[in-house]
Amino acid sequence: MAKSWKDWEKPVLELDETIRKLQAIVDKETDPERKTELSERVQDYMRRRDAYLETRYSRLGPWEKVLIARAETRPYTLDYINALCEDFVELEGDRRFAADHAIVGGPALMDGRRVMVVGHQKGRNIQERSYRNFGMAKPEGYRKAIRLFEMAERFRMPVITFVDTPAADPGVESESRGISEAIAAAMLSMFELTVPTVSTVIGEGGSGGAIGIAVANHVMMQEHAVYSVIPPEGCAAILWRAAEKGAQAAAALQLTSDSALKFGLVEEVLPEPFGGAHRDPLEAAQTVGRAIMASLERQDKLSGAELKAERAARFRRMGAYAESAVAAVLAES
Amino acid sequence: MPFGKASSGVAPGAFLPCSNCRKTIFAAEFEANLRVCPYCGHHHRLTWQQRVDVVFDEGSFVELDTDLRSGDPLHFPDYAEKHAQAMQRTKMRDSVVSGRATLMGMPVSTAISDFHFMGGSMGSVAGEKITRAIERGAHEGIPAIIFCASGGARMQEGLLSLMQMAKTTAAVEACRSAGVPYIAVFTDPTMAGVLASYASIADVIVSEPRALIGFAGARVSKQAQVSKVPDDFQTAEFLLSHGMLDKIIERKNLRTNLASLCRLLGGHLAAVEATRG
Numbered sequence: 296m297a298k299s300w301k302d303w304e305k306p307v308l309e310l311d312e313t314i315r316k317l318q319a320i321v322d323k324e325t326d327p328e329r330k331t332e333l334s335e336r337v338q339d340y341m342r343r344r345d346a347y348l349e350t351r352y353s354r355l356g357p358w359e360k361v362l363i364a365r366a367e368t369r370p371y372t373l374d375y376i377n378a379l380c381e382d383f384v385e386l387e388g389d390r391r392f393a394a395d396h397a398i399v400g401g402p403a404l405m406d407g408r409r410v411m412v413v414g415h416q417k418g419r420n421i422q423e424r425s426y427r428n429f430g431m432a433k434p435e436g437y438r439k440a441i442r443l444f445e446m447a448e449r450f451r452m453p454v455i456t457f458v459d460t461p462a463a464d465p466g467v468e469s470e471s472r473g474i475s476e477a478i479a480a481a482m483l484s485m486f487e488l489t490v491p492t493v494s495t496v497i498g499e500g501g502s503g504g505a506i507g508i509a510v511a512n513h514v515m516m517q518e519h520a521v522y523s524v525i526p527p528e529g530c531a532a533i534l535w536r537a538a539e540k541g542a543q544a545a546a547a548l549q550l551t552s553d554s555a556l557k558f559g560l561v562e563e564v565l566p567e568p569f570g571g572a573h574r575d576p577l578e579a580a581q582t583v584g585r586a587i588m589a590s591l592e593r594q595d596k597l598s599g600a601e602l603k604a605e606r607a608a609r610f611r612r613m614g615a616y617a618e619s620a621v622a623a624v625l626a627e628s
Numbered sequence: 629m630p631f632g633k634a635s636s637g638v639a640p641g642a643f644l645p646c647s648n649c650r651k652t653i654f655a656a657e658f659e660a661n662l663r664v665c666p667y668c669g670h671h672h673r674l675t676w677q678q679r680v681d682v683v684f685d686e687g688s689f690v691e692l693d694t695d696l697r698s699g700d701p702l703h704f705p706d707y708a709e710k711h712a713q714a715m716q717r718t719k720m721r722d723s724v725v726s727g728r729a730t731l732m733g734m735p736v737s738t739a740i741s742d743f744h745f746m747g748g749s750m751g752s753v754a755g756e757k758i759t760r761a762i763e764r765g766a767h768e769g770i771p772a773i774i775f776c777a778s779g780g781a782r783m784q785e786g787l788l789s790l791m792q793m794a795k796t797t798a799a800v801e802a803c804r805s806a807g808v809p810y811i812a813v814f815t816d817p818t819m820a821g822v823l824a825s826y827a828s829i830a831d832v833i834v835s836e837p838r839a840l841i842g843f844a845g846a847r848v849s850k851q852a853q854v855s856k857v858p859d860d861f862q863t864a865e866f867l868l869s870h871g872m873l874d875k876i877i878e879r880k881n882l883r884t885n886l887a888s889l890c891r892l893l894g895g896h897l898a899a900v901e902a903t904r905g
């Protein structure tokens with residue numbers, strides 16, 4: 296079982312390094328013939344790297360997707376906001392108890408449109424990770440989100456959310472201040488909206504903490520993102536008393552984007568650049584941005600009441616069950 | 629086996645130890661006391677039928693949505709077998725029973741989770757039944773009372789189970805818009821995905837004493853914690869003191885308290901008013 300995305304990206308990282316060094320030599324080379332020759336070698340390395348990435352990433356298993364979704368090089372919410380928004384004013388207050396840096400949000404201008412963006416935010420190094428609490432929001436994060444949803448409703452702004460959290464914060468403090476109520480209230484708040492809503496799972500869609508801000512008319516997942524009712528390690532610990540069987544649990548839980556699409560739980564899977572969003576964050580952001588704008592264009596045609604009804608109906612039909620007296624008899628015989 | 633572990637099939641003359649305080653209780657006394665230990669006051673878990681008997685008017689409960697059957701959409705390891713065993717053991721079809729009943733004459737819509745069926749976990753069928761029970765309240769203008777007893781979302785149905793959190797929440801939104809009261813009763817245990825969805829956004833939340841209530845498994849919370857964990861952590865009393873609950877009600881008073889709430893909050897509803905005669 297792979298422990299990190301670097302396990303299979305090692306050849307890529309090595310090739311990247313070789314290409315970088317060789318390119319530096321090319322840049323300094325003055326002899327035109329030698330320069331052409333070296334350039335061709337760079338091209339050759341790049342072809343080999345891309346061929347590896349293409350084959351490797353077209354057959355990523357569920358566990359490998361979990362690792363990619365958690366990769367610290369993967370673009371985070373603020374990377375998407377920076378890439379997609381011309382103007383963004385982060386609003387930090389929950390007006391209740393504290394600032395929560397695991398959820399960020401505020402009004403922004405996206406492709407010339409006023410929108411309210413809200414998303415989980417992770418950190419890349421030790422300091423950042425601790426500041427962002429590993430992307431695990433406390434009640435305050437969800438209460439800030441509710442405040443921003445309500446403001447979006449007042450000022451008629453579409454709500455755009457980015458989902459990327461391992462889970463909501465499970466600590467004693469969070470329990471004391473009602474993490475469960477905060478998540479449920481955030482979902483309720485999204486159901487009340489009469490403005491367009493779009494949610495994108497950009498990394499880890501970790502159970503209740505994720506769906507707390509993912510109650511949208513249009514829900515999308517990036518190709519290598521995961522969305523799950525329970526972390527695979529937690530599932531393995533309960534089922535097999537072995538957290539290290541995370542890979543098996545990831546497969547059983549079917550937490551990948553194609554499964555979510557197959558079950559009708561997301562509307563769209565957004566393709567990622569060669570080798571994952573982290574290989575080309577800008578291209579990844581542009582794909583996400585185009586899909587958001589396309590959905591807003593469709594939702595613009597609906598009235599507020601229709602948007603609210605569509606959102607409720609979207610979740611209302613989710614579930615896998617049979618209902619008929621005949622099926623009932625068969626199941627019990 | 630002590631009371632509270634396996635609940636049925638105890639002869640009336642038998643006596644067994646309380647699973648909490650280990651004192652010996654006579655079966656007849658235990659039943660008469662609504663399965664609350666006369667010595668330590670421990671509220672032992674009830675089956676859905678026992679809950680119906682404790683709360684609603686005798687013979688008034690009519691089960692609905694009886695033809696809903698769980699699928700195994702993920703072909704999850706051992707799920708089909710576990711589900712079949714639970715059906716056989718409990719004579720239930722899934723972890724929730726829903727229907728209509730009267731409470732001191734007032735019509736109500738209800739759903740009851742039973743922890744004995746796969747830990748009361750919420751998959752597609754449980755989510756659908758709870759949704760329908762709350763929607764029925766909204767549509768018919770009768771109070772909705774949901775009894776929670778669940779370890780959380782059912783992982784064997786994967787993301788479909790997570791979506792039940794949103795689905796049930798949408799039903800609560802509909803109930804609020806309709807101006808119909810929705811009351812959640814927390815019983816031991818009320819956890820995770822159930823607590824973080826329909827359970828926590830009821831108009832009124834009451835709990836039985838000492839019920840285990842929490843978002844994360846206690847083990848996870850304690851692991852995540854550097855400082856000391858309070859003794860009453862994740863109990864009804866802990867939630868009450870932090871303002872997350874409205875009231876702790878002993879089982880023997882549940883019926884009259886729920887009736888008062890329905891009468892007071894639902895007094896504007898035709899069906900409730902008609903019973904004041």
Ligand SMILES: [Zn+2]
Binds near residue numbers: 646649651665666668
């Ligand atoms: Zn006792």
